[in-house]
Amino acid sequence: MLSPDAWIAGAIFLVAYVVIATERFDRTLIALLGGLVVVGLGVIDQHDAFAAIDLNVIFLLVGMMIIASALSRTGFFEWVAVRSVVLSRGQPLVLLVILSVVTAVLSAFLDNVTTVVLTTPITLSISRRLGISPMPYLVASILASNIGGTATLIGDPPNILIGSAAGLSFGDFLVHLAPVTLVVFAAYLGIVTFMFRGHLQVPTEQREAALEATEPVAIHDRRLLARVLIVAALTLVGFLLHSLLGLEAATVALLGATVVMLVGRLDPHEMLRSVEWSTLMFFVGLFVLVEAVVHVGIIGAIADVLVQATGGDAGLASIGLLWFSALASAIVDNIPYTASAIPIVDQLVQSGLPAQPLWWSLALGACLGGNLTIIGASANIVVANQAAREGYPIRFLEFLRYGAVVTLASLAISSIYVWLRYLS
Numbered sequence: 001m002l003s004p005d006a007w008i009a010g011a012i013f014l015v016a017y018v019v020i021a022t023e024r025f026d027r028t029l030i031a032l033l034g035g036l037v038v039v040g041l042g043v044i045d046q047h048d049a050f051a052a053i054d055l056n057v058i059f060l061l062v063g064m065m066i067i068a069s070a071l072s073r074t075g076f077f078e079w080v081a082v083r084s085v086v087l088s089r090g091q092p093l094v095l096l097v098i099l100s101v102v103t104a105v106l107s108a109f110l111d112n113v114t115t116v117v118l119t120t121p122i123t124l125s126i127s128r129r130l131g132i133s134p135m136p137y138l139v140a141s142i143l144a145s146n147i148g149g150t151a152t153l154i155g156d157p158p159n160i161l162i163g164s165a166a167g168l169s170f171g172d173f174l175v176h177l178a179p180v181t182l183v184v185f186a187a188y189l190g191i192v193t194f195m196f197r198g199h200l201q202v203p204t205e206q207r208e209a210a211l212e213a214t215e216p217v218a219i220h221d222r223r224l225l226a227r228v229l230i231v232a233a234l235t236l237v238g239f240l241l242h243s244l245l246g247l248e249a250a251t252v253a254l255l256g257a258t259v260v261m262l263v264g265r266l267d268p269h270e271m272l273r274s275v276e277w278s279t280l281m282f283f284v285g286l287f288v289l290v291e292a293v294v295h296v297g298i299i300g301a302i303a304d305v306l307v308q309a310t311g312g313d314a315g316l317a318s319i320g321l322l323w324f325s326a327l328a329s330a331i332v333d334n335i336p337y338t339a340s341a342i343p344i345v346d347q348l349v350q351s352g353l354p355a356q357p358l359w360w361s362l363a364l365g366a367c368l369g370g371n372l373t374i375i376g377a378s379a380n381i382v383v384a385n386q387a388a389r390e391g392y393p394i395r396f397l398e399f400l401r402y403g404a405v406v407t408l409a410s411l412a413i414s415s416i417y418v419w420l421r422y423l424s
Helices: 004-022 027-040 046-051 055-072 076-088 092-110 112-130 135-149 157-166 170-195 204-213 222-245 249-263 268-273 277-295 298-310 314-332 334-350 355-369 378-389 396-423
Strands: none
Touching (some): 004 027, 004 277, 004 298, 004 314, 004 334, 027 046, 027 277, 046 277, 055 076, 055 092, 055 112, 055 157, 055 222, 055 249, 055 268, 055 277, 076 092, 092 112, 092 170, 112 378, 135 170, 135 378, 157 170, 157 334, 170 355, 170 396, 222 249, 277 334, 298 314, 298 334, 314 396, 334 355, 355 396
């Protein structure tokens, strides 16, 4: 029998989720409002609510946002875009592959939201240079960013949440998720080149004219670029070694960001303004909301039902979690879904089910499931908003046509991987 507090927490949680999913109001405001209401009504006291805010997640994101912002100031991303056009010799399909690779790699090491914020304007500019529709490139950018972000701890917000909650390191994500991500990405390249082959035809004369009109882009500040790249490389090494050093990933990220500002002589006030504070406050609200439903026993009850439903079968629980996570992430955005799923998985592990297949199934389902719909991940929404402002709205059903095929292939590959590596 659920307590009155449980009914209140559950109702507030569900209402917040529905409003966030419909995007009628700003999701940061809704998450914060939901979190503050459960505290104000006494469902959870302020001390427990604030203790639930995972500062490791918050500060890890702050550090990486500052490093990415410093890198963008050097002209690095514009230079990569122009080099991609030249390298592809203006061949649209070749360019699609090159931009996909660049987006996936950057997403793995900068996080996919930051990557698409920086690359979407560049993608639109390239399309204008070639005189073709940017839609295939925008869709491909979303799909590639979510796949690339799956490979590392810092690549996608769900991974950051999972890594912090489960005590998994940067190296753990590389070892367990990078191999399957590479296979998924190879499948993605085959799928998108096939799906878009008829949409990217440019006459030879137009292609050559675009190449000739492509102005060489120079790095704005080579000295700053060198310093940022060195610090970024050392930061990644720090992520790999943070367990040996006895440091959390957030400490490493903040240290890297501080050193970048110091050696680059960057104004800290200006750099801090480049941080996406609305995203961070969204996390704050989510942490409090989720802690409320954990506190009143809802999560424990759900976990008990799942244990009984699966009969303690690790294979059924893991593969079921992978596919359910993908579907749920496509509906409500993978960040709030993951935040609410983590305590359930934790309960399942405590009930005796093996941890490895469950945590990696959650990560794969949440990250790759974000490719199913245009609202499935934060990176998707960022690209859609930027594209709409430029006059290129990405329709829900239009994106679904491509996202569904890539997602189904990704989940099939992931299911085989989880089964063979952890369950057979």
